[in-house]
Each structure stands twice: as C-alpha cells, then as structure tokens.
Amino acid sequence: MNPESQCTSFVLMIRPSNFGFNPETASSNAFQSNNERDSQEHIQSMAIAEFDALVNKLQENNIRVLKVEDTPNPKKPDAIFPNNWITTHSDGSVITYPMLSEIRRAERRDDIIDLLEQRFKLKQRYSFEYFEEENKFLEGTGSMILDRVNKVVYACISPRTNIELLDKFTLLKDYEMINFLATDPLGIPVYHTNVIMALGMSEVIICTACILNESEKNRLLHQLEQNGKTVIEISWEQVLKFAGNMLQIRNTLGEYIWLMSSSAFESLSMDQQTLLTHQSRIIHSPIPTIEKYGGGSVRCMLAEIFLPLK
Numbered sequence: 001m002n003p004e005s006q007c008t009s010f011v012l013m014i015r016p017s018n019f020g021f022n023p024e025t026a027s028s029n030a031f032q033s034n035n036e037r038d039s040q041e042h043i044q045s046m047a048i049a050e051f052d053a054l055v056n057k058l059q060e061n062n063i064r065v066l067k068v069e070d071t072p073n074p075k076k077p078d079a080i081f082p083n084n085w086i087t088t089h090s091d092g093s094v095i096t097y098p099m100l101s102e103i104r105r106a107e108r109r110d111d112i113i114d115l116l117e118q119r120f121k122l123k124q125r126y127s128f129e130y131f132e133e134e135n136k137f138l139e140g141t142g143s144m145i146l147d148r149v150n151k152v153v154y155a156c157i158s159p160r161t162n163i164e165l166l167d168k169f170t171l172l173k174d175y176e177m178i179n180f181l182a183t184d185p186l187g188i189p190v191y192h193t194n195v196i197m198a199l200g201m202s203e204v205i206i207c208t209a210c211i212l213n214e215s216e217k218n219r220l221l222h223q224l225e226q227n228g229k230t231v232i233e234i235s236w237e238q239v240l241k242f243a244g245n246m247l248q249i250r251n252t253l254g255e256y257i258w259l260m261s262s263s264a265f266e267s268l269s270m271d272q273q274t275l276l277t278h279q280s281r282i283i284h285s286p287i288p289t290i291e292k293y294g295g296g297s298v299r300c301m302l303a304e305i306f307l308p309l310k
Contacts, residue, residue, distance in 0.1 A: 005090065006149050006201050007250035010064040010305040012082055012112070013055060017070040019047035020077040020293055046289040051080065054285040054298065058259070061283055062251040066305065068115065074106050081296050082107065082303040083194075084139040087146075088116070089173070090306045092123030097140045098132040100160050105132065120307035126172060131165060138165035142192040142300060145199050150227045151175045154197060154220065156182035156210075158189040178223050180216035182207075185236055194299055196239055200248035201256060202279055204229040207239050232275050234267075241267035242297035247304075248280060256280035261287050261297045 020043050058065050070079040078084075078101070085108045087095050094116065096108050108129065116122055128138060138144070143161035145154040153175045155161050163179060170177045182190040190196055196207040204224050208231075211217040224231055234243045246260035258280050265284035268276070276282060284298075291297050 005250070005306070006147070006199075007248050007256065008304045008306050009062070009250055009252050010066065011058070011249070012066045012068065012086075012116075012303040012305055013051070013301060014079045014082045014107075015051055015055075015067055015069050016044070016047055016076075016080040017072045018075040018077055019044050019080055019290070043289060043293055047080065047293075050285070050287040050290050051301070054287060054301070057283060057285050061257060062253050062255075063249055063257070064252065066115070066119070068112055071109070074103075076103065076107050078104050078294060078296075079107050080290060080294065081142075081300040082112075083300055084142045086112075086303055087140050088120075088303075088305050088307045090148075090308065092121050092307060093126060094122060094124070094307070095126045095140075095169075095172075096129055097143075098129045098137045098165070099139055100137045105129070116305070116307060119310060120305065121310055122307060128165060128168070131162070136162040136165055138162055138169065139192065141304070142194050142296075144169065145193050145197050146175075147199055147227060148306070149201075152178060152223060152227065154178045154180075154193060154199070154223075156180055156190050156193045156196070158182075158191050160191055161193065178220055180211050180220055181213060182210040183212065184210065192296075192300075194245055195242070195296075196234075196244045198244055198246045198248070198299065199229070200258065200280070202228070202230055203232055203248075203275060205232045205234055205244055205246065205276075207234050207236060207244055209233075209236060210239075230275060230278075232272055234272070238264075238267045242291055243267045245297035245299040247299040247302055258282045259298050259302065260284050261291060263288065263291060264297060 139160045198205040241263045243264040262284045
C-alpha cells in the first residue's frame with residue numbers, strides 16, 4: 001500500500017452472529033431505535049441478508065473483502081461495526097481502541113489480528129484499550145476522520161472521543177489534530193465524527209451546521225481548503241439518513257468509488273451526486289435494519305486495511 005494513499009481496496013467486515021439493539025450505546029447514539037415488536041431472530045436474519053448483499057456488491061465491483069464470522073459467545077450486538085475497535089496503517093502498524101460500551105469491548109479479537117498477520121506485513125501493535133479503566137474512550141474511525149495523505153485527524157469531542165487520547169494518537173502517528181464540538185438540533189453532542197463527515201481524495205462531505213463555534217468551524221474549513229478538498233455540505237436531515245456515513249474506496253482496477261447506504265444515496269440532491277461523481281462513482285446498498293437497530297451505516301461496517309500485503 002502506498003504510504004500516501006487515502007483510499008484502500010481492501011476492507012475487513014464482520015458477519016454478525018447476534019446483531020441487535022444495544023441499550024448501552026443507545027444513551028449516546030441518537031440514531032438507534034428499537035421496535036420491540038420485532039423478534040431478535042427476525043432482526044438477525046434481516047441484518048445477515050443486508051450484510052451479505054453489501055459484501056456481494058463490493059466484491060462484484062472489485063473491492064477485496066476480508067470477511068470474518070462473528071463468534072456467537074459472548075453476544076456482541078454491534079460486532080458488525082469493526083471500524084470502532086481497530087485501525088491499520090501502511091507502515092505495518094495496527095491500533096486497537098477503548099470503547100465506551102462494556103458489551104462492545106469483546107469485539108476486540110486477537111484471532112482477527114492473527115488473521116491479518118497471516119496475510120499482511122504487521123510490524124507493530126499499539127493498544128489504547130487500557131484507558132477504559134480511566135473511562136477515556138476513542139472509537140477508531142468512528143471518532144476520527146483520518147486524512148492519511150496530509151496527516152490530519154478531524155474529530156468532534158464526545159463521550160466516545162476523548163481529547164487526551166486524540167492527542168496521544170497524533171503524537172504516535174505524527175498527525176495534526178483539528179477538533180471541534182458538534183451537536184444535534186437538541187444540543188446533544190454528536191456521538192461519532194463519521195456520521196457528520198466523510199473525507200475522500202478530493203471531496204469532503206460534512207454537516208457544518210452541527211458546529212456552533214465559529215472559530216472551530218472556520219479552522220476546520222480553512223484546513224480542508226488548504227488541503228484542496230471540495231466541501232459538500234449536507235443538512236441534519238441528510239445526516240439522519242446517514243449521508244455523512246460514507247467511505248471512498250479505490251478498487252483493484254484503480255477506480256474511485258463512494259460507498260454508502262441506499263438511504264444515504266436517496267437523500268442526496270442531484271448537485272451533491274454530481275460533485276461526488278466528478279472523479280468517482282457511487283455504490284449503494286439498502287441496510288435499513290442495520291441502520292435502525294445499530295445506529296450506524298455502511299462506513300461503520302468497513303474497517304479499512306492499509307497494511308502491506310505479504
């Protein structure tokens with residue numbers, strides 16, 4: 001993998017065994033909802049169907065997927081979202097992260113890291129999870145939007161995104177930090193940066209209406225402009241449709257592709273679609289069950305693999 005690459009063609013995905021509503025995460029994730037009329041078996045079967053359809057679509061479009069089966073015990077309702085517990089880097093490093101929900105901490109699996117080590121050049125593992133003992137959390141690329149080319153990390157501070165740990169990440173990986181506060185229309189902190197912001201090679205999708213502090217907003221926009229990013233503004237209504245939760249991939253044919261859910265795609269205006277497809281194309285897949293009960297979308301399901309292949 002080119003050290004300056006923003007986009008990978010290889011992603012890790014976890015096929016869930018016990019997908020469902022997690023009450024531990026619902027308190028800080030306003031995107032989750034629960035319908036007690038749906039049985040756990042129905043929710044799980046629908047999530048599996050949505051997951052498999054997305055994997056098939058990615059593979060049909062020359063995107064490599066390392067698919068791993070979730071372990072049935074302990075039950076991990078959010079295992080489908082691996083990007084919160086692991087990041088990989090082109091220098092051969094892997095970082096694992098502390099997560100707010102105690103149930104979610106079982107998602108960190110050494111056997112998955114062993115699997116990565118079998119196929120990729122893994123030189124170093126850094127573990128941040130011991131900060132859970134201090135109630136400090138940093139949930140991977142949910143908390144952090146990484147500009148890997150320009151070495152900038154963007155993050156909105158929340159119960160799941162601790163500024164001290166952000167600082168430790170920037171020191172470890174030699175990144176600059178752009179942090180800010182982002183809130184929903186009710187004044188509640190946005191739980192993850194990746195629901196309001198997605199960064200590609202040339203474009204950035206962002207809801208700046210969530211950032212009330214003008215100096216923080218201006219600093220953020222200045223940094224994006226300085227790095228040559230075209231800013232595509234989305235509304236809070238589009239955020240609720242997961243339009244901020246997308247990821248740009250470069251497939252094995254060298255094509256740039258924006259990945260998103262069908263809900264996100266359908267919320268985009270024609271002008272927004274035109275800007276996104278200036279140098280890329282769009283692939284979307286319906287995942288309404290995963291979005292409803294998990295409170296996350298396509299980007300959350302994809303842990304990018306930047307490790308060099310063996």
